[in-house]
Amino acid sequence: MSKAGFIDPFEPREIRRLVARYGSPLLVIDCERIRVQYRRLQKALPGVQLHYALKPLPHPAVIRTLAALGSSFDLATTGEVRLVSRLGIEPQRCIHTHPIKRDQDIRNTLAAGVTTFVADNPDEVRKFRPYRDRAELLLRVSFRSPGAVSDLSRKFGCGPERALELARLAAKLGISLRGFSFHVGSQAPDPLKHVEAIEACAGLLAEARRAKLGRCDTLDIGGGFPIDYLQRVPDIKRFCAPIRQALAQLPARVRVIAEPGRYIVGPAAISVATVMGRAERGGLWWYYLDDGVYGSYSGQMYDHGHYPLESLKQGGERHASVLAGPTCDSIDVIAENVLLPKLKPGDLIVGRSTGAYTWASASEFNFFPKATVVSVNEVLGDRGTVEEV
Secondary structure, three states, X not given: OOHHHOOOOOOHHHHHHHHHHHOOOEEEEEHHHHHHHHHHHHHHOOXXXXXXXXXXXXXXXXXXXXXXXXXXXXXXXXXXXXXXXXXXXXHHHEEEOOOOOOHHHHHHHHHOOOOEEEEOOHHHHHOOHHHOOOOEEEEEEOOOOOOOOEOHHHOOOEOHHHHHHHHHHHHHOOOEEEEEEOOOOEOOOOOHHHHHHHHHHHHHHHHHHHOOOOOOOEEEOOOOOOOOOOOOOOOHHHHHHHHHHHHOOOOOOOEEEEOXXXXXXXXXEEEEEEEEEEEEEXXXXXXXXXXXXXXXXXXXXXXXXXXXXXXXXXXXXXXXEXXXXXXXXXXOEEEEEEEEEOOOOOOEEEEOOOOOOOHHHOOOHHHOOOOEEEEEXXXXXXXXXXXEO
């Protein structure tokens, strides 16, 4: 048992119990680990309002758990807007941050009561002219970060030298400007790009305010906070130390928000797959699992992820082995040269830190179903701690 009576669903005995009850493959979400990650980041960035970005793991149990902690939410699509609305999340706790939107996306979001949007170019700003009495904007600024796993500023954001021009356009059109935003990229290697972006945006906020271009009282510092996969990363408090120092230089009137996703949910879930069959090929044992890169390991294709893998079978000599997914596609290989004991059909393989950009981007290619999601340690009112599919 873990603290406060919660179970540890990542412990081998519990993993086997969950598979016996719900089958395989599974994505097991530990809501207590979500709480731990949220509080760690909250402590590392005191005074910063955290908006959980839904896209890494848009599961109701995650949203309910974070809502109970006081989290706000970062939405990017009409589907995400509708999901939080169904779960009763107050629209005042949400922002819509996709820089490129259809008119119907804007209308759907406003209809749900969410009024803060992000734009990064003149065409996008002009889309808000019909809604200028209801909508307000954050202008997204680009800070290229080639060292990040995903350099998001390659696709979105205006150059810092163009930001004030964009702010003047918004003012000319009568659209309320709340401030600026940036995202330095996913799984940032260090905090220096955050610091650079904060300092640049502080100057933009000051200039825009002097020019009376809007309220200019908000800075969105995005996400990108790293987690451990196969390699260790700095502790979040140490990683955020330079960011805290940079934020301390901002005027007291500036509200700072952030959009964490991976940091909150990545370590809070595991993938559990079962060996369907095996074959000896080229002197190596190949083990074919009921989950693969078209399923919960899709992050290897789309997110450049490499996850810690282990067999629940202990003991015995270990051999270099191959873990393959279930589909008929030869690209569906999870890992090669993994040291494993000799396995047989029915043995379990666990992928750790698989909460972000895995199940969320999985498909049912070849008609293999996506993993069943089981949330554990969610607290739902009088029902206490529960386990839900």
